[in-house]
Amino acid sequence: MESTSVTTSFVPFNVAVIGCGIGGLAAAIALRRHGHIVTVYERSHFASEVGASLTIAANGTKYLNQWGIDIIGARAIIVEKLIMRNWTDGTIRDVYDFNDYKTKWGSNYYMFHRIDLHEQMQLTAKTLGVNIILDHKAVNINSVEGIVTFDNGTSTRADLIIGADGVRSCVREQIGIMPQTKPCTSTCYRCVIPTSRVKQLNLKNFSNDHAIQFWGGFGINKIVVTVCSDSEIVAFYCFYPAAHNDRTEEGWNFSATSLMLRAPFPDLDPDLLAIFEHVEDIKLWKLVVHDPYPYWVKDRVALLGDAAHPMLPDQSQGSCMAIEDAAALALIFSPEHWGKNVHTIEHGLQLYEQLRKSRATRIQEASARARENLNERIGWSTKRNIDKSENIKIAKLTIDEINAYDMEAHLNTLIK
Ligand SMILES: Cc1cc2nc3c(=O)[nH]c(=O)nc-3n(C[C@H](O)[C@H](O)[C@H](O)COP(=O)(O)OP(=O)(O)OC[C@H]3O[C@@H](n4cnc5c(N)ncnc54)[C@H](O)[C@@H]3O)c2cc1C
Structure with missing residues (x-):
């Protein structure tokens, strides 16, 4: 640091x-x-700060390190891999390993609880003499x-x-x-559960996997699971067709119930549905696409x-x-x-x-x-940058493009 x-x-x-x-x-x-x-x-x-996880790749954590943000104080978990699971039973269908991530990109890929990171950033700002009103x-x-x-x-x-x-x-x-906006095809529920509650209820404990995990993602339905706060919290993002709700206003803080959360996913992995009966802080996040x-x-x-x-x-x-x-x-x-x-x-x-x-x-x-299309996501996109059906290179966003970006060199091309 x-x-x-x-x-x-x-x-x-x-x-x-x-x-x-x-x-x-x-x-x-x-x-x-x-x-x-x-x-x-x-x-x-900050009373309405949301209880959600935030994953920050090396292009962001590089600056958090430079700026002296206390990553340990923010109780971050290092992302060790991406895991793709089958929708109906959670069996693993693919893994993308990040074991050389820091060596390659210079800083880690972290999962934070948004509030933990926000608190540490406020602390750093105040220590430096930033006035927050x-x-x-x-x-x-x-x-x-x-x-x-x-x-x-x-x-x-x-x-x-x-x-x-x-x-x-x-x-x-x-x-x-x-x-200029258009409605998104998808809406999202997000929620969290303490790992202690998962253990108490004898539910499947995903906090042991220091990974970003995906169920579905080919089409609208997708569940994303991460772990944060020193593995004490497991967080879920659950995407489903927007037609299932009548919200029109953009926003990420509309309260929802466990019944509402489970309704769009009748055929989902039973381990996840069991957890969804007990999750906390369920919020509907209305997505909008901005040009x-x-x-x-x-x-x-x-x-x-x-x-x-x-x-x-x-x-x-x-x-x-x-x-x-x-x-x-x-x-x-x-x-x-x-x-x-x-x-x-x-x-x-x-x-x-x-x-x-x-x-x-x-x-x-x-x-x-x-x-x-989960294959467009950084990581999986790197793995599948060639579309074999058409045998052409697709301009997918890759990890290299994200993490090897040199801002100073780019600026130098603009001022010369
Ligand atoms: C559920 C969710 C999950 C996400 N996951 C990730 C992730 O894993 N990784 C990632 O990189 N990004 C993620 N994002 C995106 C990321 O959270 C946002 O892009 C990021 O927080 C944007 O930060 P911001 O400071 O621009 O805006 P915000 O975080 O929205 O902050 C804006 C601030 O301005 C204040 N404000 C608003 N209007 C006024 C006003 N008129 N006067 C004074 N103050 C005002 C608000 O109260 C708020 O505090 C996620 C977003 C959501 C919603």
Whole structure:
């Protein structure tokens, strides 16, 4: 782990980050490490933080390590393999082993509980001197002057405003972007169960497998199982046809019951159905497909994370892309580039959009393809990059493309 010290060798500027999710905290930490003065404004008290797992591949964990996030404190589990199981009985049909993952990619692939990671990122941010202000919902942005107004009537002025306010971003609307969306074919239930409860009830204990496990995934139905919080929690994502519910509003926090959870999956592996009778914190997650937005930046304002590129969850790359966005902003506004290759905030933000938009859009599209075809998912895609039926190379998203990406080299091609 690197140190959490701050570089103070160049003139910093004031940054207002709107939204204190994974993306907002990543941006705050990354920019603060270069000495910028960062304040994060969050509308809530985090009371609605969801009990779900988050897998972060090496393209994200590389930065978590660099930024000094305490991975052990976040009770992470290393992903050792992907396991593909048969839908009706759970027998294993394929395994993708990650035994050389860290050697190859430089950092581990981790499974976190979202709350554990969020807490550790807040801790790092505060240690670095980031100011986090709760109960401040941004309602208006003046992108030219750099002024943010909040619903409590207060306002602030910043040199740079980062809209990290999630999939229903207010900052995005304020800079004139109207999302073009279409309903997704699929809806998802997510839920968790403590490993202690699994043992107490003598149910099948998946916490022993340090793997991301899939049932189905060829077509809409798919169950994804992960383990997190020092193996104390097993988490489930359960995708099924959207026609089974009448929700139209996008969101991920609608409460559901065990009966509702089991209804779409009558022929599923009985071991999973038995667990589903006892799971906790069942939430319906209404999925919506967003077309890529025409732009991400305006004047002194930049979008980041789900505000910029909401994606379906099937590549597990949403947070990773938010972390990469944060790393990109910090690189552009670093002592290495600021005042040398980057002369104004507006110029820096144009570079940010050029650097990030094509990569995030490609992953957004690959996530949509993987929604109904597990062979498109990073890992399985690497294994099956040749479509034998047509004998052509399909432009699937591969682990190499994700983890071997060199952001600094990419930026150098844009500033030369
Ligand atoms: C169930 C689920 C599972 C996922 N699994 C994975 C995974 O395994 N791996 C992965 O990489 N990604 C995963 N993702 C995607 C990932 O969670 C998101 O891409 C990531 O959290 C986006 O972070 P964000 O900071 O951009 O947005 P968010 O996490 O949504 O944070 C936005 C923050 O802004 C605040 N806010 C909103 N509006 C305002 C306002 N007007 N003023 C002030 N504050 C505001 C919100 O309260 C919130 O705290 C998953 C997503 C879901 C829903």
